[in-house]
Amino acid sequence: MPNRQTNHSGHTVHVDLKDRSYPIYIGQGLLEKAELLHRHIPGTQVLVVTNETVAPLYLERVCAALAGFDLGRVILPDGEQHKTLETTTRIYDALIDQGFNRSATLVGLGGGVVGDITGFVAATYQRGVHFIQIPTTLLALVDSAVGGKTGVNHPRGKNMIGAFHQPRCVLADTATLSTLPEREFRAGIAEIIKYGLIQDYAFFQWLERQLAQVLARDPAALMYIIEQSCRNKAYVVAADERESGQRALLNLGHTFGHAIETATGYREWLHGEAVAVGMCMAAHLSASMGWMTAKAFERTEALIQAAGLPVLPPPLSPGALRKLMAIDKKATGGRLRLVLLEGIGSAVVTEAFDDQALTATLEHFTAAAGR
Amino acid sequence: MPNRQTNHSGHTVHVDLKDRSYPIYIGQGLLEKAELLHRHIPGTQVLVVTNETVAPLYLERVCAALAGFDLGRVILPDGEQHKTLETTTRIYDALIDQGFNRSATLVGLGGGVVGDITGFVAATYQRGVHFIQIPTTLLALVDSAVGGKTGVNHPRGKNMIGAFHQPRCVLADTATLSTLPEREFRAGIAEIIKYGLIQDYAFFQWLERQLAQVLARDPAALMYIIEQSCRNKAYVVAADERESGQRALLNLGHTFGHAIETATGYREWLHGEAVAVGMCMAAHLSASMGWMTAKAFERTEALIQAAGLPVLPPPLSPGALRKLMAIDKKATGGRLRLVLLEGIGSAVVTEAFDDQALTATLEHFTAAAGR
Incomplete structure (x- = not known):
C-alpha cells in the first residue's frame, strides 16, 4: 500500500x-x-x-x-x-x-x-x-x-x-x-463499494456499518472513504499502470455498466449508477456459478441498494445488452472477458465463465427490470 | 550507430x-x-x-x-x-x-x-x-x-x-x-540532405558526388541513401525518444518549413519542399551570424537546388512568416527555438540567435521570392 x-x-x-x-x-x-x-x-x-x-x-x-x-x-x-x-x-x-x-x-x-x-x-x-x-x-x-x-x-x-x-x-x-447533488454523490459511492468488493473486505464491512455517516457526508467519514479508495486505486495502478493484467480488476461491473450507458446514449444514467447495476450482475453471475455464496451476493446487492443506487438495468432485452457488452474494449480475441468475484474482497479477471450462466443472469435482471 | x-x-x-x-x-x-x-x-x-x-x-x-x-x-x-x-x-x-x-x-x-x-x-x-x-x-x-x-x-x-x-x-x-511521382521523390531528398547537414558530413559529401545516380533512382544508390538515413534517424531517436533534447536536431528547417505549409494551407507545398527552403533559411541565418562559412551556405543551397527542390519561399511578408513560426511547437516559453548550423554536419538547437539576423534572413528570402 x-x-x-x-x-x-x-x-x-x-x-x-x-x-x-x-x-x-x-x-x-x-x-x-x-x-x-x-x-x-x-x-x-x-x-x-x-x-x-x-x-x-x-x-x-x-x-x-x-x-x-x-x-x-x-x-x-x-x-x-x-x-x-x-x-x-x-x-x-x-x-x-x-x-x-x-x-x-x-x-x-x-x-x-x-x-x-x-x-x-x-x-x-x-x-x-x-x-x-x-x-x-x-x-x-x-x-x-x-x-x-x-x-x-x-x-x-x-x-x-x-x-x-x-x-x-x-x-x-x-x-x-x-x-455535489445527492444523485451524483451516491453515484460516487458505487466506485467506493467496488474497492471493497475487489480487494478490501475490511473496507466493505466498514461501509456496511458506517453507510449512514457516509450518506450524511460526515467529514471524518468522507475523509476516510476518499483516502481508503485512493490508496486502493494507487496500489492497483502502481502494480499495472497500463492494464496488462491486475488493473482490469478495477473494471468490476464496468462491462455490464458500459453496455447500459451506451444503450442509453450516455444521457439518462450516471456512470456510477450503471456500474452499481453492473456489480450486482457480476455478483449474481459469480454466485450462480458457485464462485461465491448466495449470501455474499445478497450483501453486495443490499449495500448497493442501501446507498440509494439502482440494482436493476433499464428496460433492455438480454440480447441487446449482450451485444453492447461484446464491443466493450475488455473483449479480447473474440472471447468476452469479465471481472467476477470469488467472494467479497476477491475479484478475478476471467474468460472462463459459463456462457449459459451469463445468459441466465442477463435474463434474470432484464426480466426483473421489466416487471 | x-x-x-x-x-x-x-x-x-x-x-x-x-x-x-x-x-x-x-x-x-x-x-x-x-x-x-x-x-x-x-x-x-x-x-x-x-x-x-x-x-x-x-x-x-x-x-x-x-x-x-x-x-x-x-x-x-x-x-x-x-x-x-x-x-x-x-x-x-x-x-x-x-x-x-x-x-x-x-x-x-x-x-x-x-x-x-x-x-x-x-x-x-x-x-x-x-x-x-x-x-x-x-x-x-x-x-x-x-x-x-x-x-x-x-x-x-x-x-x-x-x-x-x-x-x-x-x-x-x-x-x-x-x-513515386518525380516531385514527391525529390521532396524526400530534402530530408535525406538534412541528415548530412545535421550530423553526417561524409553522407553530405557522398550526396554532392552521387546526386545524379540518386535522381536516376539507381537501385544501389537508393538502397544506400535509405539505409544511411534510417541509421541516422534511429541513432537520434534511440538517444532521445521523446524529444527532450537531441532529437530536436531533426527539425532542421522545419520551423521555417511549417510556417510555409501553414500559410499555404497544406495544399500547394509538399512537406519536403517546405523543409528544403527552411534548411536554406537556417543555413543563411547561421552563415550571416558567422556560425558557419558563406561557402557552407552556398554548398547547402547548391545541393538542395541540384536536387530540384525550391530554395525560396512563396510570396509572403517577413512578418507573416515570423508570426507563423512563433506558433510552431518548437517555441518554448515565449522564446523561439531554432535548429541552426555550426557547419555542414553539425547542428545545434538554440534560442541564442541574433533576432535582427533572423529578421534580415526572412527579409532576404521574402524579397528574393517577390522578384
Whole structure:
C-alpha cells in the first residue's frame, strides 16, 4: 500500500510510478492552498478546463490560486454526452489561440468527464503537456482522477479513444463535495463499494456499518472513504499502470455498466449508477456459478441498494445488452472477458465463465427490470 | 550507430528503444515477404489504412500477404489537407464496426500522412493498439515512418495533436519508389540532405558526388541513401525518444518549413519542399551570424537546388512568416527555438540567435521570392 503523509492539514497518498510518480493531496479547503498547485507547474502557461456547472462554484477560486501565471480558461457544457472528440477541439483551439507550447500545464477542474477530456488533450497536445487533476465529484475524487486513464467516448463505445497520461498531482478538496447533488454523490459511492468488493473486505464491512455517516457526508467519514479508495486505486495502478493484467480488476461491473450507458446514449444514467447495476450482475453471475455464496451476493446487492443506487438495468432485452457488452474494449480475441468475484474482497479477471450462466443472469435482471 | 543485419535479401536497421525496440526492414520486393509481417502481428485482427493513390498500386498485395487474418481496410483521400482529427474518425469507425479490440494491429500503407494518422489512431484506439508502418514514399521511408511520432494537423498548426507511439516494425520496400511521382521523390531528398547537414558530413559529401545516380533512382544508390538515413534517424531517436533534447536536431528547417505549409494551407507545398527552403533559411541565418562559412551556405543551397527542390519561399511578408513560426511547437516559453548550423554536419538547437539576423534572413528570402 502507498505511504501516507500529513503535511497540509490533510493526507497525501503517493502513486508510485517511478518517474511518473505523483501525490494525491486530500483535505478540506485545499483549493485555497496555492503553493500545492504551484510546486507542480513547471512552466508559465496554465489552461484551466471546467464545465458550466462547476465554473460558477470554483473557477474563480482556482484562478485566484493561479494568479501570476499566463492563464487561460475553457468552460465546457456539462454531461457525459459531451465527452467526445468534437469537444476536445474547443480545448485545442484555446491552447493554440493563446500560443501555448510544450511546457504548458492543463488543469482539469470538475468531475470524471472534465478530467478524462482534459487529460486526453494534455496527452495529445503537441504530443504531451503537463496535467493536474482537481476533481470536484466524489466519483472523480475516488476513481477517475487517479491512475492516468484519459479519453473520450465514441458514439458506439465508451472510452474507445484515449491515452494513458499521468497527472503531476491530484488535488482532492473534500469541501467541494458540499455542493455535489445527492444523485451524483451516491453515484460516487458505487466506485467506493467496488474497492471493497475487489480487494478490501475490511473496507466493505466498514461501509456496511458506517453507510449512514457516509450518506450524511460526515467529514471524518468522507475523509476516510476518499483516502481508503485512493490508496486502493494507487496500489492497483502502481502494480499495472497500463492494464496488462491486475488493473482490469478495477473494471468490476464496468462491462455490464458500459453496455447500459451506451444503450442509453450516455444521457439518462450516471456512470456510477450503471456500474452499481453492473456489480450486482457480476455478483449474481459469480454466485450462480458457485464462485461465491448466495449470501455474499445478497450483501453486495443490499449495500448497493442501501446507498440509494439502482440494482436493476433499464428496460433492455438480454440480447441487446449482450451485444453492447461484446464491443466493450475488455473483449479480447473474440472471447468476452469479465471481472467476477470469488467472494467479497476477491475479484478475478476471467474468460472462463459459463456462457449459459451469463445468459441466465442477463435474463434474470432484464426480466426483473421489466416487471 | 545501430547494428546492420542482412537476412531477407535486404538490410535491417534496429531502432534501440528497450522494450519498444523494433526493426526497419529495407529491401526490394519486401511486400511479398508475408512472414516479415506475420512475425510482428500478435493478434488476429488487422486493419490496413491507405489512401486513394496508393490503394490501386499496393493494397491488394499487402492484403494477400495478410491472408488468414481478420482483415479490414480503410482508404483515405490523398493529401496533407486531410491529416485532420476529422479524418481519424473514419478509422475509429472502421475499428468499431469490425469489433476490433486491444490486440488489433493497424498497418499504415502509404506516405507520411497515412503513417502519421494511422499511428495516431493506433496510439489512441482503446488507449493503444499495435502498429506497423509500410511507407511507400521516399520521405516516409527515410523519415516519418521511423521514430514513433504520430499526429494530425490543427487548422492553425502542423502536428499540433499527436502522440509518441512506436511501430512494431517498419517494412521499407524500395520497389514502391518506382511508382513515386518525380516531385514527391525529390521532396524526400530534402530530408535525406538534412541528415548530412545535421550530423553526417561524409553522407553530405557522398550526396554532392552521387546526386545524379540518386535522381536516376539507381537501385544501389537508393538502397544506400535509405539505409544511411534510417541509421541516422534511429541513432537520434534511440538517444532521445521523446524529444527532450537531441532529437530536436531533426527539425532542421522545419520551423521555417511549417510556417510555409501553414500559410499555404497544406495544399500547394509538399512537406519536403517546405523543409528544403527552411534548411536554406537556417543555413543563411547561421552563415550571416558567422556560425558557419558563406561557402557552407552556398554548398547547402547548391545541393538542395541540384536536387530540384525550391530554395525560396512563396510570396509572403517577413512578418507573416515570423508570426507563423512563433506558433510552431518548437517555441518554448515565449522564446523561439531554432535548429541552426555550426557547419555542414553539425547542428545545434538554440534560442541564442541574433533576432535582427533572423529578421534580415526572412527579409532576404521574402524579397528574393517577390522578384
